[in-house]
Amino acid sequence: MKRPFWTGSRRDHLAGYLFIAPQLIGSVLFVFTPLALTAWYSLHEWNVLADTFTFTGTDNYQALLDDPRLGDVLAATGLFSVGLVVLNLTLALLLAVLLNQRLRGTTFFRTVFFSPVVVSLVAWTIVWGFLLQDDGGVNGLLKAVGVDGPNWLREGGTAMVSVIVVQVVKNVGLNMVLFLAALQGVPGSLYEAATVDGASRWRQFRSVTVPMISPTILLTSIITVVGSLQVFAQIAVLTQGGPGTSTTVLVYYLYQQAFQFHHFGYGATLSVLLFAIVLLLTVAQWRMRRKWVFHES
Amino acid sequence: MELEFLMRIRGLLAAATAGLLTLGLAACGADEPEASTGPVSLRMTVWTSNEAHLKLFNEIADAYKAKNPRVTEVKFDPIPFESYTTTLTTQIAGGNGPDLAWVLESSAPDFVGSGALLPLDDTLAKADGYDTADLSPAATNLWKNDGKLYAYPFSTSPFGVFVNNDLLTAAGQPTPAQLIAKNEWTWDKAVATASASHAKNGKGGLVVRDFDYKTWDNLATVWTGWGAQAWSADGRTCGFDQQPMVDAMTFLHKAIFTDQALPGPGTTADFFAGDAAMTITQISRASLLKDAKFGWDLVPLPSGPKGGYSVIGQAGLGALRKGKSPDVAADFLAFFTNPENSAKLAAYFPPPRTSLLTADTLAKTNPLLKPEQLQSVVINGISTGVVKPSHSGQAEIAQAVRSALDPLWKADADVKTVLGGVCTAINPLLSK
Numbered sequence: 001m002k003r004p005f006w007t008g009s010r011r012d013h014l015a016g017y018l019f020i021a022p023q024l025i026g027s028v029l030f031v032f033t034p035l036a037l038t039a040w041y042s043l044h045e046w047n048v049l050a051d052t053f054t055f056t057g058t059d060n061y062q063a064l065l066d067d068p069r070l071g072d073v074l075a076a077t078g079l080f081s082v083g084l085v086v087l088n089l090t091l092a093l094l095l096a097v098l099l100n101q102r103l104r105g106t107t108f109f110r111t112v113f114f115s116p117v118v119v120s121l122v123a124w125t126i127v128w129g130f131l132l133q134d135d136g137g138v139n140g141l142l143k144a145v146g147v148d149g150p151n152w153l154r155e156g157g158t159a160m161v162s163v164i165v166v167q168v169v170k171n172v173g174l175n176m177v178l179f180l181a182a183l184q185g186v187p188g189s190l191y192e193a194a195t196v197d198g199a200s201r202w203r204q205f206r207s208v209t210v211p212m213i214s215p216t217i218l219l220t221s222i223i224t225v226v227g228s229l230q231v232f233a234q235i236a237v238l239t240q241g242g243p244g245t246s247t248t249v250l251v252y253y254l255y256q257q258a259f260q261f262h263h264f265g266y267g268a269t270l271s272v273l274l275f276a277i278v279l280l281l282t283v284a285q286w287r288m289r290r291k292w293v294f295h296e297s
Numbered sequence: 298m299e300l301e302f303l304m305r306i307r308g309l310l311a312a313a314t315a316g317l318l319t320l321g322l323a324a325c326g327a328d329e330p331e332a333s334t335g336p337v338s339l340r341m342t343v344w345t346s347n348e349a350h351l352k353l354f355n356e357i358a359d360a361y362k363a364k365n366p367r368v369t370e371v372k373f374d375p376i377p378f379e380s381y382t383t384t385l386t387t388q389i390a391g392g393n394g395p396d397l398a399w400v401l402e403s404s405a406p407d408f409v410g411s412g413a414l415l416p417l418d419d420t421l422a423k424a425d426g427y428d429t430a431d432l433s434p435a436a437t438n439l440w441k442n443d444g445k446l447y448a449y450p451f452s453t454s455p456f457g458v459f460v461n462n463d464l465l466t467a468a469g470q471p472t473p474a475q476l477i478a479k480n481e482w483t484w485d486k487a488v489a490t491a492s493a494s495h496a497k498n499g500k501g502g503l504v505v506r507d508f509d510y511k512t513w514d515n516l517a518t519v520w521t522g523w524g525a526q527a528w529s530a531d532g533r534t535c536g537f538d539q540q541p542m543v544d545a546m547t548f549l550h551k552a553i554f555t556d557q558a559l560p561g562p563g564t565t566a567d568f569f570a571g572d573a574a575m576t577i578t579q580i581s582r583a584s585l586l587k588d589a590k591f592g593w594d595l596v597p598l599p600s601g602p603k604g605g606y607s608v609i610g611q612a613g614l615g616a617l618r619k620g621k622s623p624d625v626a627a628d629f630l631a632f633f634t635n636p637e638n639s640a641k642l643a644a645y646f647p648p649p650r651t652s653l654l655t656a657d658t659l660a661k662t663n664p665l666l667k668p669e670q671l672q673s674v675v676i677n678g679i680s681t682g683v684v685k686p687s688h689s690g691q692a693e694i695a696q697a698v699r700s701a702l703d704p705l706w707k708a709d710a711d712v713k714t715v716l717g718g719v720c721t722a723i724n725p726l727l728s729k
Contacts, residue, residue, distance in 0.1 A: 244704065
């Protein structure tokens with residue numbers, strides 16, 4: 001007797017491939033192909049206007065090493081990322097712990113803190129741009145209580161702080177919700193046991209809450225670090241990289257080089273650098289999980 | 298958890314490269330132009346979305362289509378001014394460039410020198426009644442390379458000072474017209490009246506429109522009065538650290554931070570909404586005053602220590618070499634800018650044709666402006682005007698200047714040191 005071609009296991013395999021096909025095709029088309037092309041472009045000098053595309057080998061990578069502005073750009077990127085991640089995660093965890101209490105009005109406050117997440121990023125940033133002007137709403141408010149506020153977006157130090165805070169307020173709600181979900185997954189019996197053992201609230205937080213939600217802390221920290229390295233719209237709308245180059249982060253610099261200065265090849269080289277940094281940080285965080293993430297140990 | 302996590306990382310990496318999609322897709326679809334006789338549709342990028350402008354363009358296009366049945370469509374595609382050149386070059390990079398494009402004066406050297414545009418001389422010479430000799434050499438200079446014309450300077454628009462006479466009079470100040478009559482319309486007087494007006498009513502004094510402490514090339518409308526220039530005519534020597542510029546910027550810095558004659562960084566005041574006493578801008582903005590609730594005037598720029606001067610902004614129209622039918626595009630360009638249509642376009646865009654540059658002709662199409670305003674600002678301005686700074690690789694130079702000038706916009710800035718820093722920053726770019 002001849003076995004039919006479409007055996008049960010073959011059907012299963014086909015179904016499996018079909019299920020992953022949309023995702024796979026999308027990834028190949030929109031992720032891996034551009035990724036490979038970017039690496040390819042980074043080996044070329046591409047003049048859009050003159051329509052020339054010349055192979056230059058590793059010239060762009062040499063230019064990267066020699067670029068006098070790159071140090072400032074990386075420093076601004078690092079400052080932004082560290083500021084954003086620390087402020088965002090601390091605030092998100094604090095809000096989550098506060099709003100995890102069984103009190104009246106917590107739903108209202110959860111909504112309030114989450115609502116900026118669903119606002120359009122550019123609209124949000126433009127409004128903040130108005131508020132942070134020298135004669136804008138923030139300084140008007142400060143004036144009412146007798147404080148002479150700085151010119152937020154036009155001074156080196158405050159420009160970076162402003163961009164970070166605007167971004168934190170926009171996105172802290174997302175991490176807050178993730179933390180809230182994690183907190184509600186911590187069994188109450190653990191706290192009861194800790195109370196019986198005489199642990200203080202702070203001790204309970206450190207020894208019960210943090211370890212129990214550590215997978216979520218890892219997740220949110222990776223998302224936030226990666227997100228912080230990709231900041232673009234906020235910089236483009238609020239400061240255009242200024243004053244000076246104090247808020248010129250890597251993605252904005254890449255945009256300037258490729259799309260404003262028409263150095264598409266060098267822009268591609270900068271994206272390869274960005275990719276390497278994101279990859280490195282993510283792998284490092286993923287490895288560190290063994291040390292401090294509870295479930296994984 | 299592991300799988301879900303990896304999927305998430307993958308998603309994040311996707312996001313990390315999202316910005317590169319444009320680059321990635323750019324490689325596909327870069328078609329080579331080929332001569333054909335089939336139907337042609339043309340696309341022209343512009344930075345105006347003004348309905349009256351577009352209506353006029355479409356009327357001209359309809360007349361062209363009636364004469365050339367082969368051309369089935371001429372589409373005018375408005376791109377916001379702030380991102381115009383970036384969007385245009387991105388479209389070109391993506392193999393999706395337009396057939397014709399407006400080009401800003403600041404990017405003229407890049408477009409004219411790169412070979413992106415088609416030389417127009419032959420097409421214009423062949424066009425019926427075109428009369429290329431009528432084009433003012435001062436206007437076409439920027440758009441030529443090796444003696445060939447690469448774009449038609451459809452708009453040669455001088456900068457003037459729009460004045461809110463009501464605000465100045467209420468502040469007990471003389472109007473610029475009165476100062477001009479006494480031959481006292483100088484920068485010193487302009488700043489003094491602006492400062493007094495601001496002190497009286499708290500509104501903006503004098504606004505260099507669109508400068509906003511970023512678009513520094515608009516300051517050419519000020520420093521030219523001191524004989525200063527951003528760089529030498531050959532583009533090789535930085536002018537920021539030279540004495541005329543130091544003097545001009547010292548004057549400007551004092552006007553901003555001591556006299557408060559100009560709104561400081563981060564403060565906005567819209568003249569056309571009645572929030573400032575005076576503004577320096579191009580005359581094409583007169584249309585914003587159609588429904589003005591205040592008495593206004595248009596006067597030439599005040600004279601500086603070096604005497605009277607004028608500054609012009611330009612925009613060119615070119616046909617892209619990489620378009621689908623560059624010859625048809627150039628032919629349409631010749632029609633769009635022939636004497637008859639130039640006269641129509643003059644309603645909004647001061648033309649480069651000397652025959653049209655008379656107060657009478659311009660008055661017919663600029664009902665908001667008086668003949669003497671047109672004569673003093675537009676006609677005299679175009680014949681003597683200095684074009685705003687431009688250089689090959691302008692975007693990169695402009696960004697470097699902007700960054701280096703930022704420290705100047707503080708009350709305690711050391712003007713000379715900052716300007717020296719500007720030259721340090723742009724010297725390597727100027728010599729490229």
